[in-house]
Amino acid sequence: MDRLHHGLDLRLVDGLDLSEDLRRTHRPGETVRGEDGRDHDLPRFFYEVPSWEAAIATPLAPHVSLYELLSIDVREAAAARAWPRYVPCAAVLLASALEVLRQSVGERVLIAANGGYRSPAHAVDPRDGTFSPHHWGTAADLYRVGDTWLEDEASIARYRDVVLDVLPGAFVRPYGPGDGETDDHLHLDFGYAVSVPHGA
Amino acid sequence: MLDAQVRQIAEDAGASAVAVAVRDLETGEAATVDGDRPFHAASTMKVAVLAALLAAVADERHHLDDRLHVRNRFRSAADGSPFRVAQDRDANAAVFAKRGRTMPLGTLAEHMIQTSSNLATNLLVDLLGVEAIREATARWGGAGVEVVRGVEDEAAYEAGIVNTATAYGLVGLFVGLEEGAGLPDEVRQFGLDVLFGQEFASGIPAGVPGEVREGSRFAHKTGSISTVQHDAGLVYLPDRRPYAVAILTEWEADATNGRRETVASLSRAVYDHVTHG
Numbered sequence: 001m002d003r004l005h006h007g008l009d010l011r012l013v014d015g016l017d018l019s020e021d022l023r024r025t026h027r028p029g030e031t032v033r034g035e036d037g038r039d040h041d042l043p044r045f046f047y048e049v050p051s052w053e054a055a056i057a058t059p060l061a062p063h064v065s066l067y068e069l070l071s072i073d074v075r076e077a078a079a080a081r082a083w084p085r086y087v088p089c090a091a092v093l094l095a096s097a098l099e100v101l102r103q104s105v106g107e108r109v110l111i112a113a114n115g116g117y118r119s120p121a122h123a124v125d126p127r128d129g130t131f132s133p134h135h136w137g138t139a140a141d142l143y144r145v146g147d148t149w150l151e152d153e154a155s156i157a158r159y160r161d162v163v164l165d166v167l168p169g170a171f172v173r174p175y176g177p178g179d180g181e182t183d184d185h186l187h188l189d190f191g192y193a194v195s196v197p198h199g200a
Numbered sequence: 201m202l203d204a205q206v207r208q209i210a211e212d213a214g215a216s217a218v219a220v221a222v223r224d225l226e227t228g229e230a231a232t233v234d235g236d237r238p239f240h241a242a243s244t245m246k247v248a249v250l251a252a253l254l255a256a257v258a259d260e261r262h263h264l265d266d267r268l269h270v271r272n273r274f275r276s277a278a279d280g281s282p283f284r285v286a287q288d289r290d291a292n293a294a295v296f297a298k299r300g301r302t303m304p305l306g307t308l309a310e311h312m313i314q315t316s317s318n319l320a321t322n323l324l325v326d327l328l329g330v331e332a333i334r335e336a337t338a339r340w341g342g343a344g345v346e347v348v349r350g351v352e353d354e355a356a357y358e359a360g361i362v363n364t365a366t367a368y369g370l371v372g373l374f375v376g377l378e379e380g381a382g383l384p385d386e387v388r389q390f391g392l393d394v395l396f397g398q399e400f401a402s403g404i405p406a407g408v409p410g411e412v413r414e415g416s417r418f419a420h421k422t423g424s425i426s427t428v429q430h431d432a433g434l435v436y437l438p439d440r441r442p443y444a445v446a447i448l449t450e451w452e453a454d455a456t457n458g459r460r461e462t463v464a465s466l467s468r469a470v471y472d473h474v475t476h477g
Contacts, residue, residue: 071302073267073268074327075269110300113267113271113300113301114269144300151272151299183273184271185300
């Protein structure tokens with residue numbers, strides 16, 4: 001597909017057209033079980049990111065750049081660590097929400113490594129047969145807001161309240177050490193939303 | 201001769217237990233004093249973690265420039281409960297400063313060995329897994345070094361799940377590294393370079409006479425907790441092949457004075473044994 005006239009200098013791709021290795025990694029359009037116990041379709045359409053430099057140079061909002069959603073580590077599948085990389089189109093919507101949050105707190109909102117988009121093959125995820133919204137590109141793990149590290153109950157609770165106030169409809173995990181809870185970052189997501197941009 | 205010297209130094213210092221092992225790669229000679237006695241490994245276990253990382257790189261399961269998420273959250277080997285490495289108990293601030301971001305595996309290995317970063321250690325243990333560490337230890341000839349968990353896992357400590365090491369086992373690990381351990385040259389050299397960069401020099405290096413120390417190199421790893429003070433590594437004196445040495449000492453928790461000096465004295469005894477027979 002050609003580049004679109006939507007201000008984003010990235011190629012829009014149908015995941016079904018990716019190489020076999022990449023399809024096995026990103027599983028475009030496949031129906032999987034979400035953490036909510038229900039079936040959801042994984043994203044089918046992606047933006048192609050040619051390089052880390054391009055990710056840095058691509059703003060998705062005035063204070064949110066694409067690279068912030070693409071920091072992953074060695075636990076990510078090899079195909080999803082090589083360039084070009086592919087990010088679900090819904091990441092653009094997440095970035096808009098993060099911009100609202102950033103404007104509200106008046107400070108940088110930092111997303112952890114592995115805390116933006118993760119492919120469904122990322123090894124950090126539990127192999128219990130369920131899939132997290134991170135695989136839809138609709139989730140962010142915030143580890144720091146300005147100079148505040150989100151690693152205790154007070155700081156996580158404080159910014160959880162902020163998120164719920166300025167981003168109605170967002171889901172935020174409660175503080176705690178158990179499954180579905182967080183105690184060293186703030187997880188927010190917009191569920192299993194897929195984006196099919198014009199021209200897809 | 202070495203045996204008597206070691207026991208005298210230990211008695212004079214008031215140590216609860218001491219073990220020494222040495223193997224001279226120049227002559228092939230070896231000596232040991234209680235070399236099979238297990239001690240709490242403290243940070244000497246980090247040599248086994250390094251062994252596992254080098255093995256993973258050699259097998260192309262990982263690369264030294266692969267990046268790892270720096271996250272201070274681990275699960276206890278005892279009950280799976282979450283725990284963190286206390287920042288005020290870690291000599292290394294650089295790794296803590298990267299929380300939330302990523303660091304290359306090779307850089308984490310340097311921090312783990314050279315400044316004994318516990319956070320870097322647990323990150324690597326988490327990635328590699330205890331089983332891979334045990335396999336690499338065996339592959340290097342480190343039988344006697346038993347790694348069962350990361351560091352600062354208090355719940356595991358309370359449950360008696362403890363990393364242990366013998367002097368003989370640590371010497372085996374270092375001999376394995378010096379002799380290649382099946383590693384490609386560049387991977388082996390990286391491992392040695394990391395160990396050469398050790399910043400704590402009060403143990404084995406301090407026992408080598410000053411005029412000789414200037415022209416020598418030391419690839420070693422220290423370890424200490426409230427009850428132990430260890431040092432183990434390779435000593436490269438000028439114009440000869442190295443000797444591998446491990447010095448393990450155990451103390452009453454309140455006996456905090458003179459530990460490092462004792463390790464240095466034991467290192468001097470080993471140096472004399474190797475160089476004068």
